[in-house]
Amino acid sequence: MHELPPFHLAFPVTSLAHARAFYGELLGCPEGRSSADWVDFDFHGHQIVAHLAPQEARAVAAHDVDGDAVPVRHFGLVLSMADWQALAERLRAAGTRFVIEPHVRFAGQPGEQATMFLLDPCGNALEFKAFADRAQLFAR
Structure with missing residues (x-):
């Protein structure tokens, strides 16, 4: 198997505080850069970015x-x-x-x-x- 490049995923959240508690504290993903509207996390070597966008939260099929x-x-x-x-x-x-x-x-x-x-x-x-x-x- 070849070495995989890290992926990047941006996704909506209703609360950055909830995102930090879940991804940072519960899952143990170190926090990277952030602003008042987004925060990125090291998701096992991959970059995921929680963007504050409450209007985008919806039920999942x-x-x-x-x-x-x-x-x-x-x-x-x-x-x-x-x-x-x-x-x-x-x-x-x-x-x-x-x-x-x-x-x-x-x-x-x-x-x-x-x-x-x-x-x-x-x-x-x-x-x-x-x-x-x-x-x-x-x-x-």
Whole structure:
């Protein structure tokens, strides 16, 4: 696998204080630059930017994926299995309400993965996943 360049994602939030508490404190993403209207975070080497835009917050549509109602608009990370398990435990201990509880999807099939979905306090959906065999990331 080749070295991946960091991605950049800008997304709307209803509150920068809520974004800082969720991304900075709960997820442990170091804060970068900011202004009165936005703040950026180091999302495991990727730059995500929370822009204050309450009018853009809206309900997220869902599609059925292996029996789960997966939020269509979402972002997240593919973690190692150990990091995924540690994050799931940390989120549970913090009382996180999951959209989709941590579990294994596509069991015994190509692309088998551990996955969990949650919403940030502003309604943005995130997915964190892991593969026992990372070569399965794009398996068909």
